[in-house]
Amino acid sequence: MAVPAEKAVISSRRRPQFSLCKEDSKSGARTGCITTWRGATAETPFGLVVTRKGLPSYLTLDNLGKVNGVQGMHVCASHFFGRDALYPREGGSLSEIIGQEDASPLLVLCGLRDPACYNLNLYPAAGREKISVDTEVGVKAVSQQDYIDFVRQAQPDLCLSLSDDVVGSHSKRRRERAQQRTAAWLRDSVKCFGESDGALGSVGLIASVLATEDGEENLRQARSAEALASDPSVVGYAVMGLGLGESEECRKGALQSICGELPREKLRYTSGPNTPLELIEAIECGVDVLDATFVNELTACGMAMAFPADAEGPAVSGTGRGLNLNLWSEEFTHDQGVLVPGCGCYTCQNGFSRGYIHHLLQCRELLAEVLLEFHNTHHMCRFMGTIRAKIDEGVFSEYAKSFRKLYIHQ
Amino acid sequence: NGKACALEFNILARQGRARASVLRLPHYDCRTPMFMPVGTNGSVKGLTPQQLRELDCHLVLGNTYHLENRPGADIVQEFGGLHEFSKWDRAMLTDSGGFQMVSLLHLADITEEGVSFQSPTNGQSMMLTPEHSMRIQNKLGADIMMALDDVVSSVNPSRERFEEATYRTTRWFDRCLSAHERPGDQNLFPIVQGGLDRELRAISLRQLMERDDRIPGYAIGGLAGGEDKESFWNVVDWCTAALPEDKPRYVMGIGYPVDIVVCSALGADMYDCVYPTRTARFGTALVPSGTIRLPQAVMEGDDRPIDETCGCPVCKKYTRSMLHRLVGTDSHGAILVSIHNVYYMQRLMREIREAIVQQKFPEYVRRFMAQQYPEGAPGWVVNALKAAEIDL
Numbered sequence: 001m002a003v004p005a006e007k008a009v010i011s012s013r014r015r016p017q018f019s020l021c022k023e024d025s026k027s028g029a030r031t032g033c034i035t036t037w038r039g040a041t042a043e044t045p046f047g048l049v050v051t052r053k054g055l056p057s058y059l060t061l062d063n064l065g066k067v068n069g070v071q072g073m074h075v076c077a078s079h080f081f082g083r084d085a086l087y088p089r090e091g092g093s094l095s096e097i098i099g100q101e102d103a104s105p106l107l108v109l110c111g112l113r114d115p116a117c118y119n120l121n122l123y124p125a126a127g128r129e130k131i132s133v134d135t136e137v138g139v140k141a142v143s144q145q146d147y148i149d150f151v152r153q154a155q156p157d158l159c160l161s162l163s164d165d166v167v168g169s170h171s172k173r174r175r176e177r178a179q180q181r182t183a184a185w186l187r188d189s190v191k192c193f194g195e196s197d198g199a200l201g202s203v204g205l206i207a208s209v210l211a212t213e214d215g216e217e218n219l220r221q222a223r224s225a226e227a228l229a230s231d232p233s234v235v236g237y238a239v240m241g242l243g244l245g246e247s248e249e250c251r252k253g254a255l256q257s258i259c260g261e262l263p264r265e266k267l268r269y270t271s272g273p274n275t276p277l278e279l280i281e282a283i284e285c286g287v288d289v290l291d292a293t294f295v296n297e298l299t300a301c302g303m304a305m306a307f308p309a310d311a312e313g314p315a316v317s318g319t320g321r322g323l324n325l326n327l328w329s330e331e332f333t334h335d336q337g338v339l340v341p342g343c344g345c346y347t348c349q350n351g352f353s354r355g356y357i358h359h360l361l362q363c364r365e366l367l368a369e370v371l372l373e374f375h376n377t378h379h380m381c382r383f384m385g386t387i388r389a390k391i392d393e394g395v396f397s398e399y400a401k402s403f404r405k406l407y408i409h410q
Numbered sequence: 411n412g413k414a415c416a417l418e419f420n421i422l423a424r425q426g427r428a429r430a431s432v433l434r435l436p437h438y439d440c441r442t443p444m445f446m447p448v449g450t451n452g453s454v455k456g457l458t459p460q461q462l463r464e465l466d467c468h469l470v471l472g473n474t475y476h477l478e479n480r481p482g483a484d485i486v487q488e489f490g491g492l493h494e495f496s497k498w499d500r501a502m503l504t505d506s507g508g509f510q511m512v513s514l515l516h517l518a519d520i521t522e523e524g525v526s527f528q529s530p531t532n533g534q535s536m537m538l539t540p541e542h543s544m545r546i547q548n549k550l551g552a553d554i555m556m557a558l559d560d561v562v563s564s565v566n567p568s569r570e571r572f573e574e575a576t577y578r579t580t581r582w583f584d585r586c587l588s589a590h591e592r593p594g595d596q597n598l599f600p601i602v603q604g605g606l607d608r609e610l611r612a613i614s615l616r617q618l619m620e621r622d623d624r625i626p627g628y629a630i631g632g633l634a635g636g637e638d639k640e641s642f643w644n645v646v647d648w649c650t651a652a653l654p655e656d657k658p659r660y661v662m663g664i665g666y667p668v669d670i671v672v673c674s675a676l677g678a679d680m681y682d683c684v685y686p687t688r689t690a691r692f693g694t695a696l697v698p699s700g701t702i703r704l705p706q707a708v709m710e711g712d713d714r715p716i717d718e719t720c721g722c723p724v725c726k727k728y729t730r731s732m733l734h735r736l737v738g739t740d741s742h743g744a745i746l747v748s749i750h751n752v753y754y755m756q757r758l759m760r761e762i763r764e765a766i767v768q769q770k771f772p773e774y775v776r777r778f779m780a781q782q783y784p785e786g787a788p789g790w791v792v793n794a795l796k797a798a799e800i801d802l
């Protein structure tokens with residue numbers, strides 16, 4: 001319950017701060033650091049753990065705590081619809097509801113678009129002011145006000161301003177309107193955050209810029225968003241509208257041109273890298289925070305990441321069969337080895353074998369996914385750690401090149 | 411190794427017929443009375459071995475029939491046995507495989523040789539004999555193995571069939587004993603049969619106890635099959651009263667908290683049931699007053715934990731409202747409710763053991779039953795506890 005004393009505490013909280021550490025000389029890649037009033041710090045670039053209803057797919061929070069290097073979670077507001085409204089309406093903040101402690105070192109970023117499963121604008125006719133959202137309790141029309149109310153209650157560390165993500169197949173007119181709506185929602189968000197009674201005072205606004213195939217339009221949008229950089233509530237920028245089946249060049253072009261216009265000292269986020277390769281590319285364009293959706297996807301289909309995640313990139317046994325191990329495969333029936341020899345995750349450290357995980361998958365035992373999520377989350381974090389180290393050492397471009405070569409060759 | 415058994419059973423305290431003991435098995439010193447969660451395929455509902463240890467589980471049960479189907483006992487043996495395969499370092503128990511066959515396969519047919527059935531994978535005719543069951547269980551390598559018994563549904567009307575099963579169970583136990591290849595590190599428990607018939611149970615008990623020097627512990631079978639509660643407690647009462655004091659007693663398939671408290675009062679020590687974890691998947695949580703159904707609409711907006719008196723990690727963090735939103739749709743929800751339910755069972759067992767050690771067991775039972783049955787306990791509970799010298 002919100003009592004006056006608590007309000008005073010809230011207003012004394014500060015917004016998360018982003019500081020830039022090192023910029024790569026040959027690409028847009030950079031390292032940095034986000035700190036929050038709670039004392040959470042995250043080194044960028046990093047991948048967010050993509051959640052369902054604020055929780056990892058299979059790892060309970062005690063288990064998530066055992067994964068080294070996890071720095072933040074993506075929480076999707078669309079998972080918090082009750083029968084009649086967005087949840088939480090009153091009572092606890094999101095952290096309380098999902099069981100995260102105040103002292104948790106994990107950064108929480110919240111948005112309306114679900115990184116794991118596209119959920120916006122699937123049904124038209126939400127009205128001019130609203131956006132249609134696919135939720136567990138049906139399709140809902142959400143207004144800017146609904147969303148801001150949710151953010152006010154949820155108290156994430158970072159929040160994306162609403163973006164009208166539409167797939168490329170829409171008409172030109174609809175895409176133009178999407179740009180206009182995204183820009184309008186951003187102006188409105190800045191106003192809301194600026195006038196905040198304190199409840200939004202500790203939430204960092206990430207200004208959404210909608211990427212399109214039109215390079216000129218991208219620049220125009222980025223410039224108008226850039227004009228808001230002096231506003232203290234704007235902690236960073238999000239390049240939205242990507243990860244929706246656009247071509248690689250289109251994606252890269254949009255990221256490059258938009259990031260190029262954005263102020264250096266602000267954080268950058270993008271939705272939707274689907275592979276480690278796309279992730280590297282986004283980082284080359286200057287993105288700091290990404291969704292690691294591929295962790296969830298691989299885990300859900302019984303795969304373990306086995307691509308080289310360390311600096312030297314030694315090929316691990318099993319990678320000859322690909323960058324990921326498909327544990328459903330019969331070839332693992334007798335395999336007593338761990339997923340990736342030398343891996344420091346809970347699963348590999350405790351000796352759970354490929355054969356055992358294969359068996360659990362065949363029996364549809366949930367522990368299979370739990371053990372895979374441990375490993376895949378750890379592997380992703382290790383990969384991000386390597387990327388940060390390479391940027392700091394000033395050799396990121398070389399690393400990206402050799403990683404790309406290896407990845408494509410497999 | 412000439413030893414006939416691989417366990418030590420030390421009774422720490424007794425009150426009435428109830429006892430609190432240490433059951434020293436090759437992999438763990440278990441405390442009894444004990445509840446054993448069922449890890450059918452070598453895992454318990456998405457919980458890691460570390461979580462199971464933190465929830466105070468001492469022994470996990472594996473199902474021989476399922477493990478022989480997948481991945482097969484030979485493969486488990488290749489990995490060094492079920493402990494190594496599943497990375498569970500505390501105690502394990504495997505059943506004989508017979509019960510699952512009879513209950514899962516309609517085409518199972520029991521003859522003197524064994525249980526014949528059609529393979530669910532290739533339709534071939536196969537046979538589970540006592541020797542075969544031992545061979546599989548020796549490969550799995552659990553601390554406790556169960557002898558193959560002739561299972562008859564406890565509501566089968568034919569006395570002749572029960573009589574046949576009683577005698578055959580003893581004959582099969584003898585075959586299991588001779589086939590058992592690892593008596594030095596695996597314990598073989600026989601199963602008392604005899605249906606709901608006092609005379610047949612007495613025969614089964616007498617026959618098995620004639621072999622007591624080769625028996626590390628006893629199981630009471632043929633229950634949890636839909637019999638009436640009065641018959642249920644009577645059978646447990648007859649068996650525990652007759653069985654030797656110095657051996658552990660395992661009532662198979664029992665897992666409702668009330669049944670466990672009643673059986674412990676009658677002097678039983680070990681229980682297993684899929685109920686707490688299976689019911690968790692559908693959102694049913696165990697609480698001192700019985701159960702709550704998390705999928706129900708009234709749970710939305712309920713900011714209390716599942717159980718305010720529970721110290722489990724789930725009750726410390728989550729409201730019923732949050733869990734309501736997770737169960738049924740998200741695996742995470744099933745895992746959380748399983749954690750609570752396993753914790754609930756292990757806490758119940760801890761409380762029973764402590765009450766016996768502190769000589770406050772009757773008071774504990776009265777308090778427990780008052781919570782479960784605020785309107786008064788049903789007749790069978792009253793009668794059973796009276797037989798256990800506890801007045802409600």
Ligand SMILES: [Zn+2]
Nearest residue numbers: 343345348375
């Ligand atoms: Zn690993």
Ligand SMILES: [Zn+2]
Nearest residue numbers: 720722725750
């Ligand atoms: Zn609990």
